[in-house]
Amino acid sequence: MKCPDIDRLTDFVKRGAGRDPELDGHLQCCQRCQEETALIEQLFDLARNPVKEVPDALNQQALDRIQVARQAEEPSVLDQVPVRQLVAAGVLGFLTAFLAMATSGSAGSSGPAVVLGFPLILGSAAVVLRIRASHSPDFE
Amino acid sequence: MINLDRFWAGEKGYFDELVRTYGPVVQSVAEVYGRDTDHADNLYQEIWTRLFQKRRHYSEEGRFVAWIRRVAINVCVEDFRAQKVRSKGMARLEALGETGIACGGDEDPLAKVEKEEKRLVLHRAFDHLPPRQMEVIKKRYLEGQNSKEIAETMGIAPATVRSLARKAIARLRKIVKGFSQ
Numbered sequence: 526m527k528c529p530d531i532d533r534l535t536d537f538v539k540r541g542a543g544r545d546p547e548l549d550g551h552l553q554c555c556q557r558c559q560e561e562t563a564l565i566e567q568l569f570d571l572a573r574n575p576v577k578e579v580p581d582a583l584n585q586q587a588l589d590r591i592q593v594a595r596q597a598e599e600p601s602v603l604d605q606v607p608v609r610q611l612v613a614a615g616v617l618g619f620l621t622a623f624l625a626m627a628t629s630g631s632a633g634s635s636g637p638a639v640v641l642g643f644p645l646i647l648g649s650a651a652v653v654l655r656i657r658a659s660h661s662p663d664f665e
Numbered sequence: 666m667i668n669l670d671r672f673w674a675g676e677k678g679y680f681d682e683l684v685r686t687y688g689p690v691v692q693s694v695a696e697v698y699g700r701d702t703d704h705a706d707n708l709y710q711e712i713w714t715r716l717f718q719k720r721r722h723y724s725e726e727g728r729f730v731a732w733i734r735r736v737a738i739n740v741c742v743e744d745f746r747a748q749k750v751r752s753k754g755m756a757r758l759e760a761l762g763e764t765g766i767a768c769g770g771d772e773d774p775l776a777k778v779e780k781e782e783k784r785l786v787l788h789r790a791f792d793h794l795p796p797r798q799m800e801v802i803k804k805r806y807l808e809g810q811n812s813k814e815i816a817e818t819m820g821i822a823p824a825t826v827r828s829l830a831r832k833a834i835a836r837l838r839k840i841v842k843g844f845s846q
Contacts, residue, residue, distance in 0.1 A: 530827055530831070531827050531830045531831045531834060532811075532812055532827060535805070535806075560838050560842070561834050561835070561838060564787075564834055564837055564838050564841065565806065565834065567783060567784070567787050567841075568787070568802070568806035568807070569806060570784065571784055571787055571788060571806075571807065572806055572807045572808075572809070574784065575788075576689050576781075576784055576785050576788040577689060577692070578688070578689065579685075579688035579689060579691075579692050579709070583688075583692075583706055583709060583710075584684050584685060584688055586706070586710050587684055587688075587709060587710045587713040587714075588680065588681060588684055588713075590710045590711075590713060590714045591680055591684075591713055591714060591717045592677070593714075594714050594717050594718055595675055595677070595717070598675070
């Protein structure tokens with residue numbers, strides 16, 4: 526038997542198997558007709574149970590939540606500065622402070638430790654934070 | 666087809682499209698696991714947030730809808746675990762074996778979700794049909810008209826209606842098949 530026309534295939538699906546023995550036999554050996562029959566069944570199912578669209582308001586709420594997640598992903602100002610620039614800035618700042626104190630002759634007082642140590646700690650913390658941020662997993 | 670660059674970039678306009686296109690799949694999962702409408706709506710939003718956050722975990726190797734479903738179910742399982750409340754949602758998760766608790770319940774929630782997914786794929790596939798083919802398919806299968814009636818409405822021969830229907834079925838079959846691979 527040749528492949529039946531679409532009307533016969535549709536009637537077959539509508540009435541159910543067993544009413545057209547010739548077509549029953551054909552379907553057992555024709556993959557194309559099998560797939561078309563399955564698709565016709567799905568079309569009838571779609572007619573009985575149409576796809577339920579999601580209310581716009583609910584979609585908008587979901588999009589608002591996505592926007593919050595998007596904003597949370599945006600990098601901080603610190604994250605946007607490359608590590609090398611941060612390190613260079615820290616080293617230069619340290620040297621500048623050191624030279625300034627050495628030339629002013631106050632290296633022996635208690636002030637220099639604070640003056641040198643404070644920017645050094647801040648610079649180091651910034652570098653560590655930046656490195657950690659750049660190595661953390663993207664999203665979870 | 667998913668545009669990976671736009672998806673991974675988390676582009677706003679693209680996610681607007683995705684939410685509208687795949688919303689019914691996400692909603693079918695949220696409805697199956699939600700205790701009530703409010704809970705299901707909350708799950709729906711939570712699932713989309715997670716899909717956004719996890720977007721770079723998706724690769725083209727898997728089906729997009731299957732990935733959405735997987736993430737959605739994970740969100741529901743986590744929600745259940747966090748709440749530790751025995752509810753309709755828990756019973757359904759048990760039926761799925763997601764909680765490691767013995768199966769029960771009269772309906773397979775996963776099968777329901779998969780059925781909904783197939784319906785959505787077919788529904789969306791209509792958009793890829795040429796206008797005349799789409800019209801014939803809608804009239805023939807969704808509105809229940811026969812070839813003769815359609816021919817009269819469209820002012821064409823019944824043989825042309827059959828030919829258009831056959832071409833449309835073949836095209837839909839290809840789209841649906843491509844989608845499920």
